[in-house]
Amino acid sequence: MTDTNESATSAGASAPDERTPAETRRNTPGGGVRPAADAIEPSAPDEFGLVQAWWGDGKGKTTASLGMAFRAVGHGYRVHLLQFMKGGADSVEDVRGEYNTIAAVPGISYENTGHYGWHGMRDGSDEDDHRAKARGAMARAEELLAAAADADLTEPLPLDADPEAGVHLLVLDEVLYAVDQGLIDENDVLGLVESKPGNLELVLTGSHTEPTYLLNAADLVTEVRKVKHPFDAGIRARKGTEY
Structure with missing residues (x-):
């Protein structure tokens, strides 16, 4: 041989x-x-319409959702990021790297409705304000879903249009954590899933506790499990990796 x-x-x-x-x-x-990179031109996805849930005690849930968001934008799809509870701790700046990137890339927009500080962490922030902002974020999510239902998501959407004109992919970042903390109810999230138009891809992130209430409603459920984290060694959030 x-x-x-x-x-x-x-x-x-x-x-x-x-x-x-x-x-x-x-x-x-x-x-x-x-491979050569093409210019980003408005387009419409052929196979969007699923519900994704990313949860777990490991780092990477928001990172994964942002990766999908920028991938979709690269194909010319319209994307919006709505963040619940993304205020952060005193080790995190209020302007994160992804905000600057989103501002520079066509087709993606964001809103941060969270309180600066984390609910339940005794950081001196007003707990009632946390709850009010989470409820406000839920109302905003309902508005965005209604707008998507009114839009024709089988067609390209203007990359510079407001999200009220419809989006192909909507990321609700930390919404599952807001449920964990009792700021909103799991039935609120299920209501969002049920009202989702058929061609909208909906991504839900957050929670260190398995969102069992979503197991039947979601098409993809991923646990991001911590094996080791620098936080356990006293290393706080780092600019460029965590924010």
Whole structure:
């Protein structure tokens, strides 16, 4: 039996440890070709309409939702991010890196309705204000879902239009955590899911507790589990990674 490497070498190709960088790239699945980036033009998704829930005690729930948001925007879909309870602690600046990026990229917008500070963490913030802001965020989410229901989501939407004109993907960040903290009710979230128009992709994040009430209602449920976190070693939120 002839060794594959010997056969390739005898045919004139370099052995793996002798390949040039260009030869190595040519042997990758993409053939070493770097895909060109297209200009972002308004478009409409063919297969949106699912409900996603991202929960767990690990870092990465908001990060994952933002990754999907920017991926969708890259295809020309209209995206909006509505954040519940994203005020943060005193180690986090009020302007996060994603806000600056969103402002620079067409097709995506955001709102932060959260109180600066975290409910239940004894940071001196007004607990009643936390509850009022969470209820306000819920009312805003209902408005956005109603607007999406009125829009034709099978068609491209203007990238610079207000979210009231409809969006293809809506991220409700930390909404599940607001349920955990008793600021809103799980039935409120189920009501949002039930009122979702068929072509809207709805992404819900937050919660360290499994949102069992969503297991039948959601199409994708992902647990982001902590194995190790720098916070446990006393390392606070870092600019550029956590905010």
